[in-house]
Amino acid sequence: xxxWLHTAAGTAMTAAFLLGISGGLTGVFVVSRRMALTGDMxxxxxxxxxxxxxxxxxxxxxxxxxxxxxxxxxxxxxxxMALMRSTRLKSDAALGIxxxxxxxxxxxxxxxxxxxxxxxxxxxxxxxxxxxDLILLACSSGVVVLGVIFGFRVLLVSSFDPQHARLxxxxxxxxxxxxxxxxxxxxxxxxxxxxxxxxxxLLVTPAIAAARMSRxxxxxxxxxxxxxxxxxxxxxWLSLLRPGLPTGPLxxxxxxxxxxxxxLFGPRDGLLQRGLxxxxxxxxxxxxxxxxxAWVLMEERACSELAIDILAERxxxxxxxxxxxxxxxxxxxxxxxxxxxxxxxxxxxxxxSEIVRRHRLWxxxxxxxxxxxxxxxHDDAERAEHWISGEMEQGLAKMLNHPDVDPHGSIIxxxxxxxxxx
Amino acid sequence: xxxxxxxxxxxxxxxxxxxxxxxxxxxxxxxGVLVGLLGPNGAGKSSFLxxxxxxxxxxxxxxxxxxxxxxxxxxxxxxxxxxxSVDWDFPVTVADVAMMGTYGGLxxxxxxxxxxxxxxxxxxxxxxxxxxxxQPIGELSGGQQQRVFLARALAQDSELLLMDEPxxxxxxxxxxxxxxxxxxxxxxxxxxxxxxxxxxxxxxxFDLLMILNLxxxxxGATEEVLTSGNxxxxxxxxxxxxxxxxxxxxxxxxx
Numbered sequence: 001x002x003x004w005l006h007t008a009a010g011t012a013m014t015a016a017f018l019l020g021i022s023g024g025l026t027g028v029f030v031v032s033r034r035m036a037l038t039g040d041m042x043x044x045x046x047x048x049x050x051x052x053x054x055x056x057x058x059x060x061x062x063x064x065x066x067x068x069x070x071x072x073x074x075x076x077x078x079x080x081m082a083l084m085r086s087t088r089l090k091s092d093a094a095l096g097i098x099x100x101x102x103x104x105x106x107x108x109x110x111x112x113x114x115x116x117x118x119x120x121x122x123x124x125x126x127x128x129x130x131x132x133d134l135i136l137l138a139c140s141s142g143v144v145v146l147g148v149i150f151g152f153r154v155l156l157v158s159s160f161d162p163q164h165a166r167l168x169x170x171x172x173x174x175x176x177x178x179x180x181x182x183x184x185x186x187x188x189x190x191x192x193x194x195x196x197x198x199x200x201x202l203l204v205t206p207a208i209a210a211a212r213m214s215r216x217x218x219x220x221x222x223x224x225x226x227x228x229x230x231x232x233x234x235x236x237w238l239s240l241l242r243p244g245l246p247t248g249p250l251x252x253x254x255x256x257x258x259x260x261x262x263x264l265f266g267p268r269d270g271l272l273q274r275g276l277x278x279x280x281x282x283x284x285x286x287x288x289x290x291x292x293x294a295w296v297l298m299e300e301r302a303c304s305e306l307a308i309d310i311l312a313e314r315x316x317x318x319x320x321x322x323x324x325x326x327x328x329x330x331x332x333x334x335x336x337x338x339x340x341x342x343x344x345x346x347x348x349x350x351x352x353s354e355i356v357r358r359h360r361l362w363x364x365x366x367x368x369x370x371x372x373x374x375x376x377x378h379d380d381a382e383r384a385e386h387w388i389s390g391e392m393e394q395g396l397a398k399m400l401n402h403p404d405v406d407p408h409g410s411i412i413x414x415x416x417x418x419x420x421x422x
Numbered sequence: 423x424x425x426x427x428x429x430x431x432x433x434x435x436x437x438x439x440x441x442x443x444x445x446x447x448x449x450x451x452x453x454g455v456l457v458g459l460l461g462p463n464g465a466g467k468s469s470f471l472x473x474x475x476x477x478x479x480x481x482x483x484x485x486x487x488x489x490x491x492x493x494x495x496x497x498x499x500x501x502x503x504x505x506x507s508v509d510w511d512f513p514v515t516v517a518d519v520a521m522m523g524t525y526g527g528l529x530x531x532x533x534x535x536x537x538x539x540x541x542x543x544x545x546x547x548x549x550x551x552x553x554x555x556x557q558p559i560g561e562l563s564g565g566q567q568q569r570v571f572l573a574r575a576l577a578q579d580s581e582l583l584l585m586d587e588p589x590x591x592x593x594x595x596x597x598x599x600x601x602x603x604x605x606x607x608x609x610x611x612x613x614x615x616x617x618x619x620x621x622x623x624x625x626x627x628f629d630l631l632m633i634l635n636l637x638x639x640x641x642g643a644t645e646e647v648l649t650s651g652n653x654x655x656x657x658x659x660x661x662x663x664x665x666x667x668x669x670x671x672x673x674x675x676x677x
Contacts, residue, residue: 032513150531153534166476166477167475167496168526215513216513
């Protein structure tokens, strides 16, 4: 086990695991506090600190680099606050300025003094992670995990409603500062593996994927840890498959794939679920329209059976389409196939008359209550008839004094309850 | 001995972004009353609540809670925020929010136990939201959202409750049920200060009224305060001279 840790693969895997945990945990708070841009700003703003740390201590001591980077991050945060307070700049603009100024400073320092090993921080290089880095990473991840476990309540209240938190006696300012330091540390250690630009991937992607899985911060934190670790490990594993494949970008891409999966299949408003819902709705509306047309045709012709051809001509849909629709009506026991075509069962007739009733009630309502002209109400009613509930229908009927005839002189079919009540 | 006022402001002046929002506010609230805080938009009603909670530092004058400075007594205050100031997308449930009311007496590293949960559920029950406990707050109606925050304040069990426009966007039935809870609080000796808009209902709901428009226009028993003269003075526009002088002193003082 210890020996495996010292192999390149072992180091990279362990680092990925730890990064996934700390990135996921801090990320959940970053996203719910709407600080995603701040995370991005931090990853750029710590660069002068990183360069300074490398230049200062010989041999790139990880703790010195981390310390200098965190100081740079805090200075940037202080500047940001001062800028927003004194100039009333919106936070996104202020973030943009601070980010670019600090990053420019870092780049200038790099080209002037050319420190060794800075490449790893700029572009990310999981292979360059030393055992010293790994120990530091383990410690920082441990602190983040313990901090979130024990301080969860305090963090939750301060993030959700700082005013309320202060009334409870929570020193919100200090909580925010501690969170910011923890975030800076997470960002700096993640930079080594994935580089400046991709730090956001480790912070934000697991958290937004987790938000698709749950609507409680506690369980989102668990999910984000899981996604973070899974994405980071898969990234490392992929990069080990072929020589020359970069670790950081592959981590970011694997995490993005996880997010897409969560967005598609997640229980919370998944796209797949939404698409299915929309399809079912469209099918219901098609069926209701067909039922209605059939009912009206039967009313006009005073017959109880209808040929598919006649209906197809009336509705303007292909015969094949009508046949498919009728087949689904038969499955739902609303229609029966007969020799000349099909007929409606009692339940089908009731369903159809309901829709016609809603259509005609709505037309009447639009004319009497909303001052629509008689020739303008049909199209609106075509849409509305599918969305009027039984309760609304009763309300409409009552408001219109239980009318019998619609604006075009057609009879409004009686509602089910009233029919049975007599 | 005279009873110590629950809330006392003396010659309170405050400004926000170099604009005066409160000027020379003098007021003292006794224990066990429902107080309505009225005034036109931008009259400084929310700012007054902020000053009471210590969120807005006074330029001059002072606020005392239970005879003590705000910083030492604000844990005895509960607050129901304006609906717009809450992030309704934040991933918490109704029960989570009610639980937040119980965190005041709990050491920061301790986990909330059965006692805290019991208090939170009891508070939700009092506002009729117990059956929504597991729902995310973003999915509630306006009235339900307001009741959840009232439950948080009830769970907090504070002596002074501040509410910022709790009846905005709330249906009449919910409004009545909230007022019922406030009356229960009053009989338990609590003081409630409510930012309110409707003059008609203000007459029925509150024992005392405070009409604010930069300064205190009127303060006292509801019937005495609701005179046409007072309302004209409050809603007939800000007093231009006072406003201008206050503006200059704020800007000048911070140069």
